[in-house]
Amino acid sequence: MTGSVVTPLIGRIHNRQPGRRSRGGVSTPGYSRGMVEVGVSELRRSRDRLERQAKAAEGAGEAATSGLLLFYAVECALKAELLRSVLHRNDTSGLPSDLRSHDLRRLAKALKLKAPEAADPLRCRRRRGGGWIECRELHEAWRYGAELRAEDQKAALESLKALLSDARKGR
Secondary structure, eight states: OOHHHHHHHHHHHTTSOTTEEEETTEEEESSOOOOOOOBHHHHHHHHHHHHHHHHHHHHTTOHHHHHHHHHHHHHHHHHHHIIIIISOOSBGGGSOGGGSSSOHHHHHHHTTOOOOOSSOTTOEEBTTTOOEEOGGGHHHHHHHTOOBOHHHHHHHHHHHHHHHHHHHHTO
């Protein structure tokens, strides 16, 4: 198929005009759908479910799966606490655009949580080549199977657990 055929087809599949997206009844440029709007209670349930699944994966020796699930549990926890205690909103429609991301550092900073210690445990080096995977990219590395150094991955998992605990306590 040529590009001119594919673009209108995609627009019809998603029941919208090519190059437009619907957000609360308002069309904006682009194909990205944005964040699915959910309530604080849904974020908290998801946090708990993802944390349980991360513990099970860790127990089965699946560090990458555990990391991915724990990353998303932390993201849900941070967003839920931001909405409740800082923004005083009941759902994610109240999140500013700069917090509609997977950037755990930015979310933690907005919640005024303590910064990690001197050594940065929320980033990992690749096993081959030693290039760094930054915090906001860790979920992608785990999702796509990037081979990470075991000691960095272990430190990241522990840091995510601590961040999840801190988010629950709001400190």
